[in-house]
Amino acid sequence: MYKTVIEPRVSETDGVGHINNTVVPVWFEAGRNEIFRLFTPDMSFENWRMIILNTNIDYTDQIYFGTSVEIHTWVEKIGNTSLQLYEELWQNGRLCAKGTAAYVNFNVEKQVKEPIPDSIREELALHFKD
Numbered sequence: 001m002y003k004t005v006i007e008p009r010v011s012e013t014d015g016v017g018h019i020n021n022t023v024v025p026v027w028f029e030a031g032r033n034e035i036f037r038l039f040t041p042d043m044s045f046e047n048w049r050m051i052i053l054n055t056n057i058d059y060t061d062q063i064y065f066g067t068s069v070e071i072h073t074w075v076e077k078i079g080n081t082s083l084q085l086y087e088e089l090w091q092n093g094r095l096c097a098k099g100t101a102a103y104v105n106f107n108v109e110k111q112v113k114e115p116i117p118d119s120i121r122e123e124l125a126l127h128f129k130d
Contacts, residue, residue, distance in 0.1 A: 001072050001073065001074050001127055001129075002031060002032075002034050002035065002072070002073040002074075002127060003031075003070055003071070003072055003073075004030055004031040004033070004070070004071040004073070005068050005069070005070055005071075006027050006030060006068065006069050006070075006071060007068050008023075008063070008064070008065045008066070008067070008068070008069065009065075010065060012065070013064075013065040017064065017065070018062050018063060018064060019063035019064065019065065021059060024057055024059070024063070024089060024097050024099075025055060025057060027069065027071055027089060028055075028057070028071060028073075028087045028089070028097075028099060028101065030071065031071030031072070031073040031087060032050075032073060032085065032101070035050070035073070035085070035124070036050050038120045038123055038124070039105060039120065048108060049105050049106060049107070049108075050103045050104075050105070050106070051103060051104050051106040052101060052102070052103055053082065053102040053103060053104055054100075054101070054102040055099060055100070055101045055102075056099050056100050056101075057097055057098070057099035058097065058098050058099060059096070059097050060095050060096060060097060060098060061091075061094045061095065061096040061097075062096065063089065063091055063096045063097070064091070067091055067092055068091075069089055069090065069091045069096070070089070070090045070091075071087060071088070071089055072087065072088045072089075072090065073085055073086075073087050073127070074086045074087075074127055074128065074129035075124045075125070075127045075128050075129070076100065076128075076129055078116060078121055078124055078125070079116075080115050080116070081104055081105050081113040081114060081115055081116060082102060082103060082104040082105070082113070082116075083102070083103055083116065083124065084100055084101070084102045085100060085101045085102075085103070086098070086099075086100055086129050087099050087100070087101065
């Protein structure tokens, strides 16, 4: 599992005192940074490989400003050219959101998807969800 700690900002809080629902997809994406680095070690957009295909989020509890949140990211499936992630957002020991994201390994220059290299597969396999 990859773990990312995020400190909620005042600007992410909505009029009823919750973290706005539009913020959670951004936080989940932040939890994927180490996976992005596997595919694009220099993190440059000129060499970017990870193209999102689908994302789904279920909101299970309220999220508040003033307390950090943890994003937990697991690998659920690895295909030939794509992978599916499972993510959870926790605050104060409560599961507040969960979701999935699917990505494809894509060569932007050639405009084609490409197989995920074995070395990346091996690293991703260390983070499978039980």
